[in-house]
Amino acid sequence: MATVSFRNVNKVYPDGFHAVHDLNLEVKEGEFLVLVGPSGCGKSTTLRMLAGLEEISSGEIAIEDRVVNAIEPGDRDIAMVFQNYALYPHMSVRENLAFGLKMRRTPKQEIAERTAEVASTLGIESLLDRRPRELSGGQRQRVALGRAIVRQPKVFLFDEPLSNLDAKLRVQMRAEIASLHHRLKTTMVYVTHDQVEAMTLGERIVIMNHGRIQQAAAPLELYRRPANRFVAGFIGSPPMNFLRGTLKDSMFQSEGMSIQLANVSNEALSHEGNVWLGFRAEDLVLNSDGPSLPEVELEVVEQMGHESIGYFTLLGERHSIRLPATSEVNPGSRIVPRLRPAGWHLFADDEEGCRFARENETAQV
Amino acid sequence: MVSEPKRITFLRHAVLLLFVAISVYPALNVLSISLRPGDQLKTTDLSIIPDNWTFDSYIALFTEQPFLRWLANSLLVSFAVTVTGVALAAMGGYALSRFRFVGRQALMLSILTTQMFPATMLLLPLYILVAKLNLMNTFLGLLVFYVSTALPFCVWQMKGFYDTISPSLEEAARVDGCSRMVAFRRVILPLAAPGLVITALFSFMTAWSEYIVAAQVLQDRDMFTLPLGVKSFQASMSTQWGLYAAAAILVSVPVVIVFIVLSKYLVSGMTVGAVKE
Amino acid sequence: MLDATRELPANLYRRKPAWRLLAIIGLLITLSGCSKQDDRHVIQLWHQMVVNERLFLNELVTEYEKQHPEIDVRLVFKDTEELRSSFQAAALAGVGPAIVYGPSDVLGAYHTMGIIADMTPWLDENARAKFKPGGLTYLPAKDGPQRDDSQNRDLVQVSDRFGNHLALVYNRKFVETPPQTVEELIEIGRRNTLDEDGNGRNERYGLVWNYEEPYFAVPFITGSGGWLFANEENTEPDLDTPQMVAALQLIDDLQRVHGIVPRGCDYETADSLFKSGNAAMIINGDWSWGDYLALERIDAAIAPLPIVTETGQPMGPMISPKGYSLNKNATPAQRDAAMQLITYLTSESSQRRALHSLRILPSRTALYDDPLLTQDPTLKASREQFEQGHLMPSGSEMRAVWDAMRPPYQAVLGGAISAKDAAAAMQANAEQAISLLQRDDQEIGGSWLWAALASATTLGLLFWQRRGLATLLPDMRRQPLAYLLVGPAIVLIFLTVVFPFFYNLLLSFSNMSLTHFQDWGFAGSQNYIDVLGDGQFYAVLLKTIIWTIVNVVFHVGIGILLAVALNGPIRGKAIYRVLLILPWAVPAYITALTWRSMFHLEYGAVNLLGNQLFGIPPVNWLGEATNAFIACIIANVWLGFPFMMVIALGGLQGIPQDMYEAARIDRASRWQQFRHITLPLLKPVLAPAATLGAIWTFNNLNVVWLVSNGGAPSNKTHILVSYVYKEVFNLYRYGYGAALSMIVFVILLAFCLVFLHRAKATENVYG
Incomplete structure (x- = not known):
């Protein structure tokens, strides 16, 4: 178990592409940290720098207080699960599991014990003498996982390990990884582009975009108090709805529509220029006394069973509303959505798109 | 695996048999010349085994000619070229496939350019070079030339093979505790086996069948490599066809053996299942 | 030496067996390469x-x-x-x-x-x-x-x-007394030209000799009262003479009118026919007599060549x-x-x-x-024959005359031109060749100007690439391993090429030739002007391009076809595989000659099988320009396909089976699977091989030279390299040859740049 720290880490590729900007991040001992973001955001590069597979352009990375910049991947005491499994095709499953231990000159006896133990935990004992090409996708994934576990590293790294599995297997493996962390309590850094995976697995989630950390926080904190418009839009399904307009006193105005907001902070009020009003699908309700949006027509209704999600168009953008399963609405129904009090966020309309906190927000959830 | 229709199997055999016939017939002709008495290149009939066939040429090769000596020389040179060529190409091709370094593209092209100059014009400067470097009549001189002749193809070939192997395999190995070199040797090299086989076969053949450069470098009959020895049976208008053909047949035997030994690696299909794309 | 080994860390050797193997082999090579030292x-x-x-x-x-x-x-x-x-x-x-x-x-x-x-x-x-x-x-x-x-x-x-010196060798089993005159020669020849089983092919011919080589025509010329040179010093060719016409006519008549000489009779055909008792008489040189006399199957004897009755002159050969x-x-x-x-x-x-x-x-x-x-x-x-002989001229003009005579001579025998035209063409060729041979291009001044231009270009190139060069050192420090890995191969590849290349570059701007062999100097761009101003160059270039494209297409096509047929489970795979590489395994310097025999007009397997199996009339493969070129291509396709097959076989191993399974689920036909899976995935492995294959084929001298016997008929089968070879080695035009080689180099370079750019062969599928 170990801590991991990134200090002012930068990655610039020889062609000049600046993949990671001045990254500062502390991973706590035993933490399950998820790096998430759209493709090309620098999350994989960050992980690969931590693994030692990618050179660090400047700054330093430390694992358990030891700066590892110049240390070979194999000497960092980490294990990694790759997106495409990267099993050694010329070795049997047993040899695949044992390879890392053999490289570390672990005694034969111990290798055998540990391999057997891991195989039984993952339920792959019967596959030990097969070659990777004789395994199914799910089995390969298990072996890849086993290869990491057997090493008993200080830090586990996962590089989008589930993205090649079909939906059902993915859910199953997700649970397995979660229980693995629960059991081992080892520090884990997990990269994914899937926010659902991030939310379900991560103790803490780091959202990255354009090589910069947008926000690093616990899943609910991210959800409830996104630091900026990017995070707000990235986390949550369906994504947050946005309206662009101006703020006059506490009144949000946009193309002839105005919404009265309460508890708007001074910071937001003193902001010059446009703002974005953001609200999630569940922050819109049909019968309540919050500020109302104009009457709209539902275009699509997705039945989920326990609830349904309706979609409507407002100011040229499609928006979503979460409706209780009991509500009697159909495509074509006209509704007047209302905003729950404190069910909205204001963001600056600039490049960073920072959120203005509401007056009565507590610092922590 | 679904078994394929009979029709397809039949078609495959038909194609293979046709080409086997085409490849074997001219080679059998050489065999036929070697069995003919009286140094005749041509005959008026089509039979492969001549009426009055004889092993005289083969016997003469071993009893009257330093054939075994030439064979030993050729084996030494060819194996040295193969080992050196494969080692250097395996490393060079790896660098070209995996590293993005300055001038990489230009280098790849310039490797090819070395093959573009007509060899006939290179002999004169080559001779001067060999003489000035004091490599006349040494196997070392031959080794250098053969390796440098074989390498351009071998390097490109190896690069092509590495390109088909996912880089995440060696990354996994490095995380597992290998240095870059160990990861290369223990994980990537075994997977590039078909490429190594082709490279080895090609290097071997380059050295095994070459005689133009050898004729410039080697002057001593005892130092001759096989092709040079074989060529010494040939002279305009007075070729010893029997010896020439018999030696040519014997020259092909080690090639066939090398091929048989190597071909099990050629069809290993090992990269399958390595990664999921 | 031994001490040094001991000082090395022991584990260096234990851990790197590959290096140890290399070291041992290197040592062996060095040792065995040392020539025996003695003070004699x-x-x-x-x-x-x-x-x-x-x-x-x-x-x-x-x-x-x-x-x-x-x-x-x-x-x-x-x-x-x-x-x-x-x-x-x-x-x-x-x-x-x-x-x-x-x-x-x-x-x-x-x-x-x-x-x-x-x-x-x-x-x-x-x-x-x-x-x-x-x-x-x-x-x-x-x-x-x-x-x-x-x-x-x-x-x-x-x-x-x-x-x-040439003489008449006759088989006493068929000929009792050797002919004294040409009439007797024809008479005996006729009697001995037989088709006993009446299958349209003669079992025995009256007379054979190397019908394609002008050296063997000399006795006919001297017998007709002619000679090759006008002056006593043998420097001025004299080929356009009535005697030459008569000689050519006589040679042609022996085959065409009297039918006593087989068609397509090159040296080896003549030799084999006589040795196997299928020819009554042969005209051949003293070097060959020993073999004939020793053969028991024939009863050979030597006689002087006959007298030409019209002139009363004996057919006097050259003697050297x-x-x-x-x-x-x-x-x-x-x-x-x-x-x-x-x-x-x-x-x-x-x-x-x-x-x-x-x-x-x-x-x-x-x-x-x-x-x-x-x-x-x-x-x-x-x-006796020696007494009637003529000393072979020792001047360099002799070679020019042989080269000048060969194409028209072969053309007469092929029936393409008349004896009279041939004689005129010989004379014109000879004069041109001798003027080329003796051309005395003077060294010209201004070499410093060209040197300055060359240096400026180099500096310009360096300046243009300055950014790349500036990053080289830091990059070497950043990833030394890349340079270490690729370094040895690069050094070895270029070690042997750099000097010859620049040497040739220099030569191409020089007047190096017979007259300036050791004292050659700068001659400007004359050689390039000569090459590019010669209409024949473009014809040969076109033929070379056809040669290359046809060969590579067939090499790669057949290679892939066979590899696909061999891939996957099939009975007898191992045997097929070994038999299919035979064309590669058996040395080309003999199989090319085998192919030449197989293309023989009368006795070659190609015509015999074609005739017996399919009833195709015999094709004059080697005597007709286009056919001879096709014959060269066939032989070279045969030589080259196993190599591509092996490479394609290796490449197929990298293609995961599940891709085919996925394709089958998508209901892709076999052809579509091949087209959309096999071919694209073979590309990274086949593209470099095909590129290099094209370069090698473009520069492949051997096959054309051996199959067509040095460009026969009439120099019509040359590709660029054999053309270079002929100019350089027959007419000593080193400067010209170097310029031509530089042009070949530039053509291939341009081709590669375009092809590689389009095929993106330097890039890797994983980016």
Whole structure:
């Protein structure tokens, strides 16, 4: 178990592409940290720098207080699960599991014990003498996982390990990884582009975009108090709805529509220029006394069973509303959505798109 | 695996048999010349085994000619070229496939350019070079030339093979505790086996069948490599066809053996299942 | 050495067996490569003697070494043409054998090049008088100091025999008395041209000889009263004569009118037919007689060639003294030792032994009293023929004349032009070739200007690439491993190429030729103008491009076809695989010749099988330009497909089976699977092979040269490299050849840039 720290880490590729900007991040001992973001955001590069597979352009990375910049991947005491499994095709499953231990000159006896133990935990004992090409996708994934576990590293790294599995297997493996962390309590850094995976697995989630950390926080904190418009839009399904307009006193105005907001902070009020009003699908309700949006027509209704999600168009953008399963609405129904009090966020309309906190927000959830 | 229709199997055999016939017939002709008495290149009939066939040429090769000596020389040179060529190409091709370094593209092209100059014009400067470097009549001189002749193809070939192997395999190995070199040797090299086989076969053949450069470098009959020895049976208008053909047949035997030994690696299909794309 | 090994960390060797293997092999190579060191004086002698002569020479030399223990004679056999080009190259490099042995026809060229020394100082008047006229070859002194002997000539060869003369060899089983006249020759020939089983193919022919080579036409020319040169010095060609026309007509008639000579009769065909008793008579040189006389199956005897009745002249062949010349690079000590050896080898006793064991005509007058010369029927006939012979001119013009005669001569025999036109064409060709040969391009000034231009271009290129160069050092520090890995291969690849390349670049701007062999200098862009201004260049280039495209398409196509057929489970796979690589395994220098025999008009397997199996009428593969070119392509496709098959087989292994399974689920047909999975995934492996294959094919000299026998018929089958080869090695146009090679280089470079760019072959599928 170990801590991991990134200090002012930068990655610039020889062609000049600046993949990671001045990254500062502390991973706590035993933490399950998820790096998430759209493709090309620098999350994989960050992980690969931590693994030692990618050179660090400047700054330093430390694992358990030891700066590892110049240390070979194999000497960092980490294990990694790759997106495409990267099993050694010329070795049997047993040899695949044992390879890392053999490289570390672990005694034969111990290798055998540990391999057997891991195989039984993952339920792959019967596959030990097969070659990777004789395994199914799910089995390969298990072996890849086993290869990491057997090493008993200080830090586990996962590089989008589930993205090649079909939906059902993915859910199953997700649970397995979660229980693995629960059991081992080892520090884990997990990269994914899937926010659902991030939310379900991560103790803490780091959202990255354009090589910069947008926000690093616990899943609910991210959800409830996104630091900026990017995070707000990235986390949550369906994504947050946005309206662009101006703020006059506490009144949000946009193309002839105005919404009265309460508890708007001074910071937001003193902001010059446009703002974005953001609200999630569940922050819109049909019968309540919050500020109302104009009457709209539902275009699509997705039945989920326990609830349904309706979609409507407002100011040229499609928006979503979460409706209780009991509500009697159909495509074509006209509704007047209302905003729950404190069910909205204001963001600056600039490049960073920072959120203005509401007056009565507590610092922590 | 679904078994394929009979029709397809039949078609495959038909194609293979046709080409086997085409490849074997001219080679059998050489065999036929070697069995003919009286140094005749041509005959008026089509039979492969001549009426009055004889092993005289083969016997003469071993009893009257330093054939075994030439064979030993050729084996030494060819194996040295193969080992050196494969080692250097395996490393060079790896660098070209995996590293993005300055001038990489230009280098790849310039490797090819070395093959573009007509060899006939290179002999004169080559001779001067060999003489000035004091490599006349040494196997070392031959080794250098053969390796440098074989390498351009071998390097490109190896690069092509590495390109088909996912880089995440060696990354996994490095995380597992290998240095870059160990990861290369223990994980990537075994997977590039078909490429190594082709490279080895090609290097071997380059050295095994070459005689133009050898004729410039080697002057001593005892130092001759096989092709040079074989060529010494040939002279305009007075070729010893029997010896020439018999030696040519014997020259092909080690090639066939090398091929048989190597071909099990050629069809290993090992990269399958390595990664999921 | 041993101590150094011990000091190395022990685990270096334990952990890296590959390195140890390399080290051991390197050591072995170095050790076995060291020539035996002893303090004996080494004399190298290069010769082109046929086998029995070689053995005899060996015997003489061994005895000599016994008498002179301080001398070590190294005999090296090289075939005639190879001997010539190697000796020239060696001489230019300042090395080479002290002694070179051969016929006298190359001496003019050697002498003009200044690579052989005058031997007068070692042979006094008295010694020289003992040789028959022609036994010693003199050439006008080349810018040496004026000597007293008023003649001012160099002794360039001391011969030990006369030879290379053609005579009639007849099989006594069919011919009782040899013909005295051409009419008798035709008559006997007719009687012996038989088709016994009436299948349209003759079982026996009356007369055979190397029908394609002008050297064998000389007796017909002299018999008709003609000769090849107008003046006594044999420098002005005289080919457009009535006698030449008559000779060509006679040769043509023998086959076309009288039908006693088979069609497509090259040297090997003639030789084989006579040896197997399928020909009654053969015209061949003294080098071949021993074999014929020794064969039990035939009862061979030698007779002088007949007389041409119209002129009353005997058909007199050319005859060449053969002997020893001295390398100009030999040190004074080497010269003395070499001359001592030459004196021994050409001495009366050595020659008498040669006369008795080899039955060859000696060069010393005294030996002509030997009774054997009258007793032995072969020697008797040989001598008679010799008396009617004509000394082969030793000037460089001779070679130009042979080259000039060959294409029109072959064209007459192929029925393409008339004898009269051929004679005119020969003369025109000869004049042109001689003017090329003797062209004396002067060195021109301004080389510094060109040097400056070249340096400026280099600097410009460097400046253009300055950003790349500036990043090189930091990059080397950043990822030293990349450079370490690729370094050794690169060094080795370029080590052997850089010098020859720049040497050729220099040559291409030089006047290096027969007249400026050692003292060549800068001649501007004349060579390039010559190449690009020659219409023939473009025709040959076009043919080369066709040659390359057709070959590579078939190589790759057949290679993939067979690899796909072999891939996956199939019975007898291993056997198929081995048999299919045979064309690659059997050396091409013999299979190419096999293909030449297989394309023979009358006896070749291609025509015989085509006729018997499919009833196709015989095709004149080698005698007709387009067919000969197709024949070369067929032979080369055969030689090249196994290589591509092996590569495709290797490439197929990298294609995961599940891709095919996925494709099958998508209901892709077999062809679609091949088109959309197999081909694209084979690309990274096949693209470099195909690119290099195209380059090699473009520059493949061997196959064209061997199958078409040096561009026959009439130089119509040349591709660029064989064209270069012919110009350089026949007409000594080194500067021209270098310029042509540079142009070939640029063409291939352009092709590769375009092709690789389009195929993106330098990029990797994983980006």
